[in-house]
Amino acid sequence: MSRLLNVVKRVVFTSTIIGGGACSLILYNVGTSSWSDSHTWSSATRHYLTNKFMVVLGFISFRDLVKNSRNVRETQENLLMDNLVKNTATLYGKEFGFEKMNSVAEFRKQHPLTRYSHYQPYVEKIQNGDLLALTADIPLQLAVTSGTSGKSSLLPTTNFIFTRFFLSGIALLFQRLQETHPEWVTLQKSMKLFYTPRWKYTETGLRIGPNSSNPDSAQRIYHLYSTPPPAYRILTEPEALYIHLLFGLLDQNLGNIEANFASTVYTGFRTLESRWEELVQDIQTGTINSNLNIPSDIREQLEAVMKPNPERAEELRKEFTAGFENIAKRIWPNLNLIMCTTTGTMKMYTSSLKSKYCRDTQTYSPIYGASEGLLGVNLYPDSTQSLYCLIPSAQFFEFIRQEDSDTDNPDTLLLHQLEKGQAYEVVVTNGSGLYRYRMGDVVQGQMLNVHGEKISEEVFFTTLKKCEKTWNIRLRDYTTAESVLSESSALPHYLLFIEPESECCDLNLDLPDTTLRSDHPVYESFRAKGSIDKIQVIQVKRGSFQALQEMMLATSMASSNQFKVPRVLRKEEHVKYLLENSI
Numbered sequence: 001m002s003r004l005l006n007v008v009k010r011v012v013f014t015s016t017i018i019g020g021g022a023c024s025l026i027l028y029n030v031g032t033s034s035w036s037d038s039h040t041w042s043s044a045t046r047h048y049l050t051n052k053f054m055v056v057l058g059f060i061s062f063r064d065l066v067k068n069s070r071n072v073r074e075t076q077e078n079l080l081m082d083n084l085v086k087n088t089a090t091l092y093g094k095e096f097g098f099e100k101m102n103s104v105a106e107f108r109k110q111h112p113l114t115r116y117s118h119y120q121p122y123v124e125k126i127q128n129g130d131l132l133a134l135t136a137d138i139p140l141q142l143a144v145t146s147g148t149s150g151k152s153s154l155l156p157t158t159n160f161i162f163t164r165f166f167l168s169g170i171a172l173l174f175q176r177l178q179e180t181h182p183e184w185v186t187l188q189k190s191m192k193l194f195y196t197p198r199w200k201y202t203e204t205g206l207r208i209g210p211n212s213s214n215p216d217s218a219q220r221i222y223h224l225y226s227t228p229p230p231a232y233r234i235l236t237e238p239e240a241l242y243i244h245l246l247f248g249l250l251d252q253n254l255g256n257i258e259a260n261f262a263s264t265v266y267t268g269f270r271t272l273e274s275r276w277e278e279l280v281q282d283i284q285t286g287t288i289n290s291n292l293n294i295p296s297d298i299r300e301q302l303e304a305v306m307k308p309n310p311e312r313a314e315e316l317r318k319e320f321t322a323g324f325e326n327i328a329k330r331i332w333p334n335l336n337l338i339m340c341t342t343t344g345t346m347k348m349y350t351s352s353l354k355s356k357y358c359r360d361t362q363t364y365s366p367i368y369g370a371s372e373g374l375l376g377v378n379l380y381p382d383s384t385q386s387l388y389c390l391i392p393s394a395q396f397f398e399f400i401r402q403e404d405s406d407t408d409n410p411d412t413l414l415l416h417q418l419e420k421g422q423a424y425e426v427v428v429t430n431g432s433g434l435y436r437y438r439m440g441d442v443v444q445g446q447m448l449n450v451h452g453e454k455i456s457e458e459v460f461f462t463t464l465k466k467c468e469k470t471w472n473i474r475l476r477d478y479t480t481a482e483s484v485l486s487e488s489s490a491l492p493h494y495l496l497f498i499e500p501e502s503e504c505c506d507l508n509l510d511l512p513d514t515t516l517r518s519d520h521p522v523y524e525s526f527r528a529k530g531s532i533d534k535i536q537v538i539q540v541k542r543g544s545f546q547a548l549q550e551m552m553l554a555t556s557m558a559s560s561n562q563f564k565v566p567r568v569l570r571k572e573e574h575v576k577y578l579l580e581n582s583i
Contacts, residue, residue: 002354012221034334036189036226037251043223045186049223051174055185058175061167062118065391067178068147072392073416078102080396083431084420091133092122092433099375104414108398113409113427114437115155122433123154129204134433143211144557145371153371154557160431163375169374173366180381184336188255189226191248191317193264195240196232199281200283210311210559211371212260227249230301231480237290237560238271243302245272246279246288249316250309259340262349262363269327269357276320283312291543326359331526338363344388345564347461355474371562372439390415398436401422401455402447412436450482450492450532453522457567463516464496470511474501477545479578483536486579492535497542497578510539546579551577 009011028042030048039047068075084107088098094558101107112118125133126142178185196215199207205305215232221228226247236239245268259265272279278289286308288299319330328335338358342350342365350363363388368376373395376388390397397415402423405409412427426439449453460480468475481495496512514535517524526532549563552574569575 012102012436018464023478024576025173027513029341030187032141033187033256034253035256036253036288038189038226038247039187047189048540050224051185051187053169054174055178057167057171058173058178060136062175062179065168065172065389066393069389073414075392078394079551080104080429081105083396083429087134087136088192090136091125092135092435093129096435103356107429107435109410110492111436113412113438114434116155117440119155119434119437123156124333125208126156127204127526128152130203130205131204132399135335135349139206139429139432141207141209143371144209144559144562154208155371155434156432157371157373158432161211162393164391164431166376167371169367169369169377172377176377176379176381177308179197179335182570184255184381186255186336187335188253188334189251189254190224190256190258190339191254191270192225192227192246193244193257193259193562194218195237195242195559196235197561198235208557210562212369212559212561214448214561224304226254230298231338233298234294239294241271242275242289242292243276243294244268246282249279249331250283250312252304252312252315252332253334255334255336255339257328257335257340261564262340262346262353263564264340264450264560265338266349266353266357269324272327273279273324276316280313280317280320283310283316286309287577326357329360330360332512335361335383337361339366341365341367343368344457345567348475350475351465352476370439372428372437373432375426375428388478394430396429396430398427400427400438401425402456448480448494450494453520453526453532454461455494455520455523459520460516460567463512463519465516466519467511471504473507475499475505476501476542477565479545479565479567479569481575483533485572485575494535495575496535497540497544497582498537499542499545500558503542504539507537507539527541538579538582540578540581541583544578547581548574548577 026045028515030045033044033048035044080105081102081314084093084101087093094101097109101110119134122133123142126139131138134156135158137158137160139158140162142154143155143157145153145155194214197209199216202208218225219229222232227244228247231240231247233244234243248257257265258266259268280282280288284302286306288294288303288306294302316331318394319327328338338353340346342359342363346365354363362382363407364378364381366378366381367374368378368388368390374391375389375395378386379389380387392415398412398413399418400410400412404424405425413424418424428437428439429435430437447457450462464475466480476499477495477496483491483493483495486495513527516535517527523532527534545565549560549565553560553563569578
């Protein structure tokens with residue numbers, strides 16, 4: 001017995017030495033790292049452990065991605081067949097004969113391409129309490145789509161979607177940042193610009209709302225962000241943004257700025273430029289602007305973690321008074337990165353950020369995702385061009401050639417059959433009950449098409465940037481529409497709505513048309529033949545696009561975290577609104 005007791009003592013002693021050594025190493029690494037001003041030893045240590053945990057998870061995810069991508073055909077087939085087998089006994093699986101589908105070819109032959117209307121009866125069953133109508137896994141929520149490709153829809157979201165997004169998306173990002181820029185993976189906090197949704201619920205208690213990143217989904221990692229947790233209970237967006245900015249400014253050693261979209265970051269800097277005097281006053285006095293509509297209990301909790309900081313206030317006042325060119329690096333000299341979606345409809349906002357507020361700050365567009373789930377990840381954080389690697393273990397992918405996207409039942413290609421440089425409409429089969437679902441997204445963007453010319457979003461944006469340079473103006477925002485949605489000339493044409501930073505009276509309004517004719521041979525041929533009329537350029541009043549966003553959000557269940565200004569308007573009332581606000 002005494003011998004056993006001695007062995008136990010030696011094991012405990014050895015474990016204590018090892019454990020103590022590990023703790024000492026952790027504390028040493030924490031102590032020698034760059035911290036945010038608001039960190040304590042406790043929160044900094046949690047931040048450090050979170051980083052290490054995520055990097056390890058990301059390493060495993062990256063290894064799996066490499067393995068799965070080496071035989072993408074087999075990976076995709078296994079993913080699909082596992083999904084069909086799992087959901088064979090569901091109502092949907094029985095109605096569509098999943099038990100008879102034993103290969104990818106049989107699935108594509110027997111199951112039709114679908115759009116949202118195909119799923120509405122099943123979503124209604126889920127809303128009424130039949131949670132297993134579509135999937136063998138109980139959905140965790142009904143996700144509201146952003147509606148920028150059409151009307152908002154409700155899509156069931158299972159644990160598979162959230163888990164895959166976390167492991168193959170978020171964790172993988174940590175690994176890529178650690179691999180390419182370890183100096184970015186620090187104990188500096190991020191100013192995360194996101195807002196708490198106003199959740200709705202079905203009669204049976206199933207949550208309805210966005211499945212994009214939001215404060216409720218990030219509760220376990222609040223210690224990574226500069227905004228104190230009580231602020232996430234503020235449900236009015238202007239007040240919430242003000243508080244994000246206030247506590248971001250208090251942190252002179254801020255590391256990153258994060259948001260779902262570049263438009264959110266741009267709005268943040270625009271708000272900073274217009275309200276900096278109020279923000280600086282709050283920092284100087286250690287109190288929060290009394291004009292803000294913030295519940296008293298939240299205000300008290302936020303002011304409890306503030307204290308007067310006249311030195312920081314004076315630093316900021318000096319920089320703001322000098323102007324807002326490259327302001328990000330001037331007020332946060334150790335800022336590493338801005339992480340947000342910068343591609344597609346976000347290019348205009350990214351350009352505006354880089355040309356003024358964030359000239360010397362790296363931007364990283366990390367994830368290609370949607371309400372349907374994770375689609376791709378940008379593996380190259382420091383690349384000037386954002387390219388996404390599609391994740392073969394996240395969705396079963398099919399693709400429709402862009403020239404066939406207007407047809408009801410086009411042929412599809414599989415992931416291993418794609419051609420470099422071509423544009424495709426994305427079709428997904430996922431773990432939340434969508435099968436051969438046409439998302440409405442074209443990989444290279446939305447299109448204008450009044451006479452078969454098919455002008456991609458990328459082509460039109462390139463044309464518009466040339467015009468912006470020639471006009472010598474800076475555009476705050478823009479969108480387009482096809483003339484069928486307005487009472488214009490009989491000949492089909494495009495409407496281009498622009499909102500410059502300041503009103504302009506002497507613009508050459510023929511420039512977009514002549515530039516596009518030079519850039520796009522098919523468009524030029526139709527213009528030369530008189531098949532298409534010239535582009536109608538409409539300058540709208542300042543604030544029109546912000547008002548359009550509020551209008552679109554008011555008539556949908558989407559949240560501001562999801563919103564993207566559509567570069568091609570598809571609803572007559574939206575076109576009418578901008579026409580009514582033209583200068």
